[in-house]
Amino acid sequence: MRGNLSEIDIRSILQLIELGQRTGQLLVETSFHNSDKLTKDEAVRHRHTQNYKRQSWFAFFRNGQIIYCQEGESNLLRIDDYLRHYRVEMRLEEKQLASLGLQSAREYGYLWALLERNIINPKIAQNIIHHLVHETLFDLLSLHQGNFIFLQDAALAPQLTSLEIAPLVATITQQVQEWKQLYPHIQSPEQLPILADIVQLNSSLPTATVSKLQQWADGKTSLRQLARHLNRDILTVAKAIYPYVQQGWLQLVDSVANNSKTHKQSTGMQDKQRMRIVCIDDTTTIGETVESILKAQGYEAIALSNPLEALSLIFRLQPDLILCDIAMPELDGYEICAMLRQSTAFRFVPIIMLTGKDGFIDRVRANMVGATDYLTKPFGDTELLMLVEKYIKVQSYART
Incomplete structure (x- = not known):
């Protein structure tokens, strides 16, 4: 076989x-x-x-x-x-x-x-x-x-x-x-935890807990090694440190990350230029607005207004991030997101839903079909760029 x-x-x-x-x-x-x-x-x-x-x-x-x-x-x-x-x-x-x-x-x-x-x-x-x-x-x-x-x-x-x-x-x-639910805060079992904010840790956690974190978060021991030392599975260890990583008290880096930090900063704009973002919205003005905002920041942005055509084009474009409107004729954003998530090629590509509603049900439905995040319309330049930058940074780092 x-x-x-x-x-x-x-x-x-x-x-x-x-x-x-x-x-x-x-x-x-x-x-x-x-x-x-x-x-x-x-x-x-x-x-x-x-x-x-x-x-x-x-x-x-x-x-x-x-x-x-x-x-x-x-x-x-x-x-x-x-x-x-x-x-x-x-x-x-x-x-x-x-x-x-x-x-x-x-x-x-x-x-x-x-x-x-x-x-x-x-x-x-x-x-x-x-x-x-x-x-x-x-x-x-x-x-x-x-x-x-x-x-x-x-x-x-x-x-x-x-x-x-x-x-x-x-x-x-x-x-x-x-x-996978721990992503992007925790990405790989090979990442190395290091203390990032010892002051917050000391003020928020018991002394014994901080002492253990100091012992293991030395920047030399990977999450996987830590799991072995503790005789636990990797998920248990990851979940235990997840709240501290979320708060920014702990950071997870790669063994070569510290040596390449300067290089990453100098190539930030190059990473942006390599990143392709597709916006699917049947309202042409919104697509054009998103295009102009993102292109001004060095991204390759493509607006698609026909959801049916977009679904076939997107497999050829292979974007690094997708913005997708929810309320569209013939094929809504939930259906597009669900279809893309069934493909291995788009299983982990960030998909941000654009919605005119800010209701709980819409968020739940977006999560159920595999959406990464959502953005409520109307939105400003800053809101769009902050959300895109949040997930583009992860994609860019993964590609270096």
């Missing part, structure tokens, strides 16, 4: 493996070029690659159950992060590590070597496996492009534990959906 993730998603592949009670290994591989059109999560995860990046993941199965999962380029650091939680200080020596060889399940061999030398016990090993499977599937279920191949083979041995696919996938799929 092999194919492309644009034809069948990871969840369906796992269901086929479970239903067929298959034994073997699944390899998933993605290749990203800097000119590729990625989803929000993929763009954030790969924004610092140099032109080309290949990532791969392995999942091992026995009779339709998961035995183990790992990233393709295993360097054993994932397990060491969990050993820190269990306060395990002893590690394998260089010769012992070398004896693991280049086997595809080198991490798994590492765990068994720790077990055989009584450095960890079976319960700790099982817990580590469960967490590693969970975090690997979290990444896989977030993927929307790549290739896969399932090879029927002898089961990974010796077997320490196994996990049923259906309940695991259901749980992680829900977590992936909840994770």
Whole structure:
């Protein structure tokens, strides 16, 4: 069994493996070029690659159950992060590590070597496996492009534990959906939390909480590493710090963000010029007004007044942000937004609804169809630019 993730998603592949009670290994591989059109999560995860990046993941199965999962380029650091939680200080020596060889399940061999030398016990090993499977599937279920191949083979041995696919996938799929709700404040498990406003933290939170934040938010430990150190899943950790990030008391940066801050400031106008914004509104004067406001700020702005034509044109234009009126004949804004969200290409593109009403029901409906935000008409230059800038900054940062 092999194919492309644009034809069948990871969840369906796992269901086929479970239903067929298959034994073997699944390899998933993605290749990203800097000119590729990625989803929000993929763009954030790969924004610092140099032109080309290949990532791969392995999942091992026995009779339709998961035995183990790992990233393709295993360097054993994932397990060491969990050993820190269990306060395990002893590690394998260089010769012992070398004896693991280049086997595809080198991490798994590492765990068994720790077990055989009584450095960890079976319960700790099982817990580590469960967490590693969970975090690997979290990444896989977030993927929307790549290739896969399932090879029927002898089961990974010796077997320490196994996990049923259906309940695991259901749980992680829900977590992936909840994770997306934290965007744009939290974007990637690889981001590094740092303290941004220690004064506000001290005045608003208990001393013990601030002390913990100071311990972990050092700008060197990623959210994913923090989750491992705490023996928690990534969503739990992200939700715990989310209020502080929202308030601006904590900031999330990338490992190279501090070194490139000056470069980003100097290229801000270039990012604007690269950003394409489409406005769909059957009132021509509104479209023209939006065009003139945005073009004056260096954006590439395109106004479309026919909603039916706009729906087909938008796939060719591939905008970075969409402004869409709600009340339009033939096809309203809710319908357009819902249709675009069904396409992988527009699953995470910011869509701002333009409405003449400021009612609660309109906001709820906009949220239900996947709108990113809304803007009430009539609006001024400042209101429009502030809202556009809010989401363009995220898109621009994801593309650098």
